Amino acid sequence: METTETSLPVLKPADYASDQDVRWCPGCGDYSILAQMKKVLSSTGASRENTVFISGIGCSSRFPYYMNTYGIHSIHGRAPAVATGLKTVRPDLNVWVITGDGDGLSIGGNHLMHAIRRNLDFNIVLFNNRIYGLTKGQYSPTSPLGKVTKSTPMGAIDNPLHPLSIAIGCEAAFVARSIDVNIKHLGETLQRAAAHSGTSFVEVYQNCNVFNDGAFDYATNRDTKQDTTVELQHGKPLIFGKNRDKGIRLNGMEPEVVELGKGITEDDLLFHDEKSPEPTLAYLLSRMRQPEFPEPIGVFRCVDRTRYDDLMNQQVQEAREKAGPGDLRDIFHSGETWTVQ
Amino acid sequence: MATTETKISKPKVQLDRVTVRFCGDSGDGMQLAGNQLTNTSALMGNDVATFPDFPAEIRAPRGTKAGVSGFQIHFASQEIHTPGDDVDALVAMNPAALVTNIRDLRTNGILVVDQDSFDKKGLGQAGYSSNPLEDNSLNGYQLHTIPITQLTRNAVDGLGLSQKESDRCRNFFAMGLIFWLYDRPLDPTLRYIDEKFGKRPQIADANRRALKSGFHYGETAEAVATQFHVEPARLEPGTYRNIMGNTALAWGLIAAAHLSQKRLFLGAYPITPASDILHELSRHKRFNVLTFQAEDEIAAVTATLGAAFAGEMAVTASSGPGIALKAEAIGLAVMTELPMIVIDVQRGGPSTGLPTKTEQADLLQAMFGRNGECPAAVIAARSPADCFDVAQEAWRLAVRYMMPVFLLTDGYIANGSEPWRIPDVDSLEKIPIEHPGAAENGEPFLPYQRDERLSRPWALPGTPGLMHRIGGLEKQDITGNVSYDPLNHQHMTDVRAQKVANIANDIPLQSVQGPEEGKLLVVSWGGTYGACATAVQRAQAAGKSVAHCHLRYLNPFPRNFAEILPRFEKILVPELNMGQLRLLLRDRFLIDAVGLNKVQGRPFSVQEVLEKIEEITE
DSSP states (O other): OOOOOOOOOOOOGGGGBOSSOOOSOTTOTHHHHHHHHHHHHHHHTOOSTTEEEEEOSSSGGGGGGGBSSEEEEOSTTOHHHHHHHHHHHOTTSEEEEEEEHHIIIIITHHHHHHHHHHTOSOEEEEEEOSSBTTTTSBOOTTSOTTOOBTTBTTOOOSOOOOHHHHHHHTTOSEEEEEETTOHHHHHHHHHHHHHSSSOEEEEEEOOOTTTSTTTTHHHHOTTTHHHHEEEOOTTSBOEESTTSOEEEEEETTEEEEEESBTTBOGGGSOBOOTTOSSSHHHHHHHTOOTTTSOEEEEEEEEOOOOOHHHHHHHHHHHHHHHHOSOOHHHHHTSSOEEEEO | OOOOOOOOOOOEEEESEEEEEEEEETTSOHHHHHHHHHHHHHHTTOEEEEEEEOOSSSSOSTTOGGGEEEEEEEEESSOOOSSOSSEEEEEESSHHHHHHHGGGEEEEEEEEEEGGGOSHHHHHHHTOSSOTTTSSTTTTSEEEEEOHHHHHHHHHTTSOOOHHHHHTTHHHHHHHHHHHHTTOOSHHHHHHHHHHHTTOHHHHHHHHHHHHHHHHHHHHOTTOOOEEEEOOOOOOSEEEEEEEHHHHHHHHHHHHHHHTTOOEEEEEOOOTTTHHHHHHHHTTGGGTEEEEEOSSHHHHHHHHHHHHHHTSEEEEEEOHHHHHHHHHHHHHHHHHTOOEEEEEEEOBOSTTOBTTSOOOTTHHHHHHOSSSSOOOEEEEOOSTTHHHHHHHHHHHHHHHHTSEEEEEEEHHHHHOEEEEEOOOGGGSOOOOOOOOOOOOSOOOOOTBOOOTTSOOOOOOTTOTTOOOEEESSOBOTBTOOBOOOHHHHHHHHHHHHHHHHHGGGGSOOOOOBSOSSEEEEEEEEGGGHHHHHHHHHHHHHTTOOEEEEEESEEESOOTTHHHHGGGEEEEEEEESSSSHHHHHHHHHHOOOOEEEEOOSSSOOOHHHHHHHHHHHHO
């Protein structure tokens, strides 16, 4: 049977690869993120010409060069601001911001904060490897206290930042976390981010096998990961552990780890609600850290908020509808004029 | 009905030009008074030039010297280019205003003071040990000691205003008196009052009464013996309006967007004295103007770069400190070869410097203030109205050569005003832009494939087949791929420089006002145009062998400029900096140029430039 529908050619993940050689260190977690990104674009049918990747500086920020889309490898920390200008004038484009813990939270902290609060419709993926890789191994704003690096031979003395807590504090409407080697989860998380309308902020635990190898072993090791992470699912209780016998319960304002059975049932546990209008729960989850707690992965928060790019273009539209498209003569002759014969 | 009012007939003296300055506390409404006198004079057909001068503090403590705000206006029956050197009439609303401004009043000039503000406290704040109104120290002026506060209170009596509200009408009394003195009609100001205070009829009425009261005071007070009249100037036929530099610049940008069929994106962070560009553009959204008030200067320029990549007219506007913050991103625009306008409304520096005062000390920052070999085009406006034309020229060059273009103005041009002959919209030159269309051949797009000007194609996201990546790493020419090849870096550095140099083929030849050769050539740029042009004209009238080149294009220079310079024995470069253009001229042309340099937060007077010309041509 003939069909009159014209079907667009289906792009395979490989069709999103540029002709440039990928130059990350062998074994870097970035490879996995790149592979998942191509899969997500392929499975969502994203058009290459309508997709733009914007990055700052750092290992992760080489990402745009490897994608056969439009892209800007900008300057250190400024990718969210570049994306803001781009998306404001071209709301039709699918925009991804690729950043790292140094790029996004140190030199570019200000832009990240304001991009998130404005809630433009783009996706920010922060590769968190808890180290400066491209400058060869200094501690980063997410490195733990006491971290010994080239620039901190006696241990880091500043308290680390927690990317998701920052994002939630900036009124983020979509906040998620995944792990480079947990490819199924990573793919699903990126897909959720792409589908969300508004700024999606995704933290990816990413292993730097050269300067900070094993930083996330606890969360990726086959033997431990089920006890050290808890997968968030909307409307479901927070249950984890190899035998799925542990859960998170709220004790007043504090979360606590409890064992199921012995009078504690699933109904006693904290149920995840990513749609909660208040960010309190999401923030509480973002504070759960090893070794006291399993670290949550998945979507922490997904709510709908007004978007800066929409409102900006709406105001222009409104002004044009109200007073008509501008005629230069109108402004030039506004106010008092006089004529010389 | 008979009237008992007697109108004293007073002689009326014709003058060619008059300079008036209002000064008082920053809450006294001096800017408003100056603007009203300016608009009225412009509507009467005079040529006008203005110089508002206000403190950086919004409201410094009342009555202090730090809080003095002034507005100078020059109106004439002939063409003028400056707000005037010496003041003919000075209105001082308090002792602090008097002590800080009296040195600019010419000998035997008219001095109007509000007697009521010369009390012990006011005199003390101004640092007077004795009252100048009584100690004969003002004998060299035509002093009018008028109880303006009391007369204003009398005028508004019965309207139920508080004393504070009554006293806020004092500026209208002062305006009224000056309007009578210089034979100006009250109608435009009365219309302004209706418009501005229409919703507060009581205040409107009070201001009207104060204005008329001041006018009648001039008419009837015996001490004010003479009235002056300035005929309309013979300006080029056309419809005119008065315009400030920042407004003209904003309108020029809107026009450029219209002429290039682009939407206009402005990325800006509030900064004196550039913020009015952001304010003005924000009012005109219906012209497809998108204004982004960024979180900082860096976000302002990088968002502008994003908008440029997306294919819209991209502009960022700031002043010196903000431009310093933008430097790295401007380098990225040079590297990625994207078109944008970088506006620098210069103010006194370094660092925070003198935020509300004028200076021309960012020329070298625009030329060189970035890492690496990073050339960009630089052009400058010469007067408030010129900002309109220069804005369009900046965009024309940015898109033809795919690069950031610096547009320099300064605080003096930004806040000053002059009559602007409104152009016929249809006569404005279009700014054509071409974007490459979709490619179907499956070959990788070549984003750095160059045309005869060495410009690269402006390929827009959304165009099938033209996907490409740009960035701050060095690019291989033609392909745009990252390249660390030594010879390619040399080649790309040369190309970026050559692109700027090629602009010289695309701009008008430099004109010379005066003889084609001679003893002295005055070379100026930016806001010093008026003082330099007027000084040269006066020197020429006095028989001096002197000519004038005023540069709009600073990088590159016009291609005939090198031939002009050697035809003169000496070159004088007056600048409101310590010799920045002079440094470039010495470097580029190996000439021993002489400077006239001043950084006092104030523009040149004509006299300062003229004296230097006379000294050199002795």
